Amino acid sequence: MSLTTRILPLLLLFPAVALAEPISLDDYLARVARNHPYAASQALGPDIERQRRAALAGDEDWRLAASPTLYHAEGGALGPFSPEQTDRFSLGLSAGRTSWATGGRLSVGYDYTRSDQHLTALTLPVTGGTGFVDIPTGPERFDQSRVNVGYALPLLKGRGGSLARLPWEAAAFDVQAAELETAENVEAFLAGAGVRYLDWVLATEQHAIAGRRRALAAEELERTERKRRQNLVDTADVLRARAALLAAEQEVIRAQAATRALRTELAVLAGLPADQLEAPDFDLYARAPLPPPGNALRALSESARVLKVFDLREARLARHAEGAREAARPDLDVQVNAALSGSGTGASDALSMNDPAYGVGVSLRYPLGNRSARADLRRVGLERQRLAAARDGAARDLSAALSGITVRLDELERLLTVTAQAVEVARSKTAEEEKLHAQGRTELTFVIQSRDDEQRAQAAHASTAAAWQQLHITWRELTDTLLPMEIPAPEDTP
Numbered sequence: 001m002s003l004t005t006r007i008l009p010l011l012l013l014f015p016a017v018a019l020a021e022p023i024s025l026d027d028y029l030a031r032v033a034r035n036h037p038y039a040a041s042q043a044l045g046p047d048i049e050r051q052r053r054a055a056l057a058g059d060e061d062w063r064l065a066a067s068p069t070l071y072h073a074e075g076g077a078l079g080p081f082s083p084e085q086t087d088r089f090s091l092g093l094s095a096g097r098t099s100w101a102t103g104g105r106l107s108v109g110y111d112y113t114r115s116d117q118h119l120t121a122l123t124l125p126v127t128g129g130t131g132f133v134d135i136p137t138g139p140e141r142f143d144q145s146r147v148n149v150g151y152a153l154p155l156l157k158g159r160g161g162s163l164a165r166l167p168w169e170a171a172a173f174d175v176q177a178a179e180l181e182t183a184e185n186v187e188a189f190l191a192g193a194g195v196r197y198l199d200w201v202l203a204t205e206q207h208a209i210a211g212r213r214r215a216l217a218a219e220e221l222e223r224t225e226r227k228r229r230q231n232l233v234d235t236a237d238v239l240r241a242r243a244a245l246l247a248a249e250q251e252v253i254r255a256q257a258a259t260r261a262l263r264t265e266l267a268v269l270a271g272l273p274a275d276q277l278e279a280p281d282f283d284l285y286a287r288a289p290l291p292p293p294g295n296a297l298r299a300l301s302e303s304a305r306v307l308k309v310f311d312l313r314e315a316r317l318a319r320h321a322e323g324a325r326e327a328a329r330p331d332l333d334v335q336v337n338a339a340l341s342g343s344g345t346g347a348s349d350a351l352s353m354n355d356p357a358y359g360v361g362v363s364l365r366y367p368l369g370n371r372s373a374r375a376d377l378r379r380v381g382l383e384r385q386r387l388a389a390a391r392d393g394a395a396r397d398l399s400a401a402l403s404g405i406t407v408r409l410d411e412l413e414r415l416l417t418v419t420a421q422a423v424e425v426a427r428s429k430t431a432e433e434e435k436l437h438a439q440g441r442t443e444l445t446f447v448i449q450s451r452d453d454e455q456r457a458q459a460a461h462a463s464t465a466a467a468w469q470q471l472h473i474t475w476r477e478l479t480d481t482l483l484p485m486e487i488p489a490p491e492d493t494p
Contacts, residue, residue: 022278023280025194028194028280029194029197029482032193039189043182045181046175046178048178049174052174053168059098060100064093065093066091066094069092072085088116090111090113090114092110093109095107095108100165101160102153103153103158103160103161103163107149107151108150109150110146111146112144113143116140142343143345143350144342145343146341147340147341148340152333153335157327157331162322163326166320173312181309183483196262197280198470198473199466201282201284204280205284206255209455210248214245216451217248218245220245221244224237244448244451263277287416293402293403296479300479314387317387324373324376331365334361335363336358336360337358338356339356340355340356341355342354401478405475409468409472416464419464429450433447434450
């Protein structure tokens with residue numbers, strides 16, 4: 001099945017993107033999923049496995065065969081009944097098919113042979129006189145045809161077609177595992193793109209913070225120059241205000257450069273012109289509620305894609321174990337054959353099909369010791385043990401990672417509360433410093449320093465919020481909620 005019909009519609013669960021407008025995180029990830037070659041290349045993996053499985057269904061196809069033969073021989077006659085020359089044409093046609101429903105093998109065949117031979121006549125003297133007479137020693141042309149039908153049915157090993165279907169049924173688990181692994185890979189890729197999107201959000205917020213600081217510095221410079229013209233402040237205050245504006249301008253330029261660089265990078269990832277990513281539409285300080293840690297751990301242990309892949313591998317090995325046990329049984333087959341044949345000195349005689357024949361037989365084959373089948377069964381058992389241990393390890397790693405992320409998110413929650421309070425304190429301190437400076441009770445230096453402290457507090461709060469949001473994306477990736485995806489079961493029939 002193609003990318004368009006299987007993987008891409010699942011990625012399009014996200015809303016469509018409106019270009020040249022602020023773009024949300026989910027809209028941006030949807031654009032990346034649709035346009036980036038990585039998602040398309042990953043989506044081909046399940047299709048490849050699906051076609052590999054479809055190729056295995058060819059074991060149930062009809063097999064046709066044809067074998068025409070021409071034969072010519074010359075040689076001296078060894079006697080009156082041996083030919084001097086033989087020309088023979090034969091044609092064999094056959095068709096066969098294995099039935100997965102029963103494990104039986106049906107074969108149908110037709111054989112035709114035509115022989116032309118030059119026989120030496122038997123020369124005998126004429127009775128009572130002189131001379132000789134030639135007596136034919138056999139027909140010079142002989143035609144024969146035969147139609148036969150045979151059916152072999154397993155009664156023990158392979159009964160019901162279990163061994164014949166084994167590769168095709170086992171490949172179904174590979175298809176489902178490829179679907180899950182594709183979702184995991186695409187989700188991990190989108191998580192990386194989401195983190196870069198949040199870098200853009202943070203850079204945009206830092207640009208806004210720097211812009212507000214520059215606007216305040218510009219106002220302060222204008223106010224200080226006005227006071228200087230009125231001889232209310234010294235020239236040093238004007239210089240301090242101008243230096244503060246230049247410092248704020250540098251912060252704006254740096255933040256603007258970071259924002260533009262990230263926007264260009266994100267546009268390339270999404271396959272868009274940079275001018276069509278106007279701004280991020282994301283509330284940096286809004287935090288999505290998280291389920292209780294115990295519920296998240298239970299959901300992860302029950303439905304994590306990584307663990308489902310292990311379960312599919314276990315189901316595949318279990319099917320191979322059934323096949324190994326089946327292969328260890330004796331071969332006991334019943335065979336039924338029926339045929340019609342005809343022969344004569346012409347094609348019409350050969351096609352008369354007047355001679356029937358039929359037969360029934362039973363064959364039994366059993367290797368003494370059966371070491372191959374027993375070793376295969378033991379190997380599958382060991383592989384299942386190793387897979388179970390690997391699954392337990394993966395489950396423990398997932399639980400550890402989720403627990404660690406949950407603790408870090410909780411710590412960042414508390415840190416956000418503190419940084420928000422720090423912003424309020426810095427803002428209040430700036431207001432008090434401005435009031436004191438307006439009353440002439442403090443120098444402009446303290447106002448500028450307080451505004452710088454307020455900007456740093458706002459930047460620290462924004463950085464902490466971005467760290468929470470980026471860690472939340474990792475949490476969503478780990479819990480398989482960044483890219484919701486249901487995996488349909490493969491078809492039951494080839």
